[in-house]
Amino acid sequence: MRITEATFTPLRLTLARPLKTAKGTYTTREGFIVRLTDEDGHVGQGEAMPLPEFGTEPLATTHQVLRDWLGALKGQSLDDSIEGIEATLAPSPGDASRSLGAKIRPLEPEEHVPAAQHGLELALLDLLAQRKGVPLCWLLAEEARPEVLVNALLSAEAPEELAQEAKDAVAEGFQTLKLKVAGRTLDADEARVRAVRAAVGPGVRLRLDANGGWSEPEANRALDRLGWYELELVEQPTPAEDLQALWRVQRRAPCIIAADETLASPAAVRALLTMDLGGGPVVGAVVLKPMVLGGLLPSMVVALRAARLGMHAYVTSSLDGVVARAGAAHLASALPSGELASGLAVGRLFADEPRDHPYKPERGLLRLHDVPGLGLTPELTGVP
Numbered sequence: 135m136r137i138t139e140a141t142f143t144p145l146r147l148t149l150a151r152p153l154k155t156a157k158g159t160y161t162t163r164e165g166f167i168v169r170l171t172d173e174d175g176h177v178g179q180g181e182a183m184p185l186p187e188f189g190t191e192p193l194a195t196t197h198q199v200l201r202d203w204l205g206a207l208k209g210q211s212l213d214d215s216i217e218g219i220e221a222t223l224a225p226s227p228g229d230a231s232r233s234l235g236a237k238i239r240p241l242e243p244e245e246h247v248p249a250a251q252h253g254l255e256l257a258l259l260d261l262l263a264q265r266k267g268v269p270l271c272w273l274l275a276e277e278a279r280p281e282v283l284v285n286a287l288l289s290a291e292a293p294e295e296l297a298q299e300a301k302d303a304v305a306e307g308f309q310t311l312k313l314k315v316a317g318r319t320l321d322a323d324e325a326r327v328r329a330v331r332a333a334v335g336p337g338v339r340l341r342l343d344a345n346g347g348w349s350e351p352e353a354n355r356a357l358d359r360l361g362w363y364e365l366e367l368v369e370q371p372t373p374a375e376d377l378q379a380l381w382r383v384q385r386r387a388p389c390i391i392a393a394d395e396t397l398a399s400p401a402a403v404r405a406l407l408t409m410d411l412g413g414g415p416v417v418g419a420v421v422l423k424p425m426v427l428g429g430l431l432p433s434m435v436v437a438l439r440a441a442r443l444g445m446h447a448y449v450t451s452s453l454d455g456v457v458a459r460a461g462a463a464h465l466a467s468a469l470p471s472g473e474l475a476s477g478l479a480v481g482r483l484f485a486d487e488p489r490d491h492p493y494k495p496e497r498g499l500l501r502l503h504d505v506p507g508l509g510l511t512p513e514l515t516g517v518p
């Protein structure tokens with residue numbers, strides 16, 4: 135494919151109400167939409183929405199890197215293949231397959247710019263899938279599922295409000311609910327978890343996300359008390375860097391422990407996928423955030439290695455816009471297992487979510503349509 139136009143446009147998202155996590159409160163998100171045009175007039179779209187507290191580069195770096203890469207890419211050709219895309223994005227020299235790609239980046243393998251990489255990779259994948267006339271997920275797996283289970287992320291603070299939000303989500307058809315915990319007293323968290331479980335009854339899957347906000351003893355105490363409320367899993371109970379603590383917490387936990395913030399560092403991802411502390415994998419599941427892992431292809435690699443080690447994997451956005459969530463949905467549909475719901479139902483939390491687009495969950499499911507690429511026109515993204 136020959137890239138005739140390569141542009142990027144700012145994208146700013148506002149949450150309808152602040153989302154409190156153990157590590158801070160989100161009110162707005164800022165990033166860029168990437169658009170690539172090929173010689174046949176197809177337009178591929180990607181999104182770069184950095185989250186520096188999750189290990190991505192800061193927004194100013196995303197801006198600078200996209201400007202350089204897209205400036206270099208314009209007018210160049212790359213092979214119509216996944217290998218062509220990988221070679222274009224590869225930081226390391228000396229790879230024979232590099233000739234398949236376009237030359238866009240100075241060869242500095244230590245440079246860690248996952249959000250910019252995600253934005254460009256997604257635009258190239260969208261373009262490639264459109265050129266081949268297939269949904270993007272078909273490029274990632276032969277047996278991509280047409281539907282992806284998604285969880286509702288509850289954002290209220292007070293137990294009574296949370297209970298109502300949980301009931302509404304279940305009435306809408308969600309069968310998995312997620313609740314932020316930690317950064318409050320355990321009594322307060324127990325009241326919130328109890329209110330949700332009481333509101334929805336048994337059977338509905340309930341997952342918690344501590345965002346690394348508990349020490350190991352606090353996590354054990356919390357799981358001893360909260361395990362009673364029938365938990366599906368708990369994301370990142372303890373700090374990101376301490377894999378041994380995660381391993382120990384998983385060993386005595388009443389549910390799956392999922393590593394999330396841990397995957398923000400490439401060194402920790404390697405350790406998680408290679409370390410043998412005995413008795414199976416470090417944790418029961420990994421959370422794949424494509425924006426943090428540098429794209430759908432690196433995320434797929436982590437998922438396949440995790441599956442081989444006996445770990446579940448599921449996908450979440452990092453509170454991204456429609457384009458990144460669309461890419462993440464295609465990744466989720468291509469994972470080895472679709473058992474655990476993906477965190478891709480956050481559109482309802484944004485004040486400025488585009489009104490109509492094909493990635494709105496219905497009855498707790500995202501349906502992927504048989505259309506080329508992501509199937510998102512520039513108008514549908516809400517960005518001119």
Ligand SMILES: O=C(O)CCC(=O)c1ccccc1C(=O)O
Pocket residue numbers: 285286287312343345369394450451452453476477478479480
């Ligand atoms: O999983 C979801 O439903 C939404 C994703 C989410 O919670 C999140 C969003 C932004 C940053 C971090 C996280 C997280 O999972 O920890």
Ligand SMILES: [Mg+2]
Pocket residue numbers: 343345369370394395421
């Ligand atoms: Mg999390």
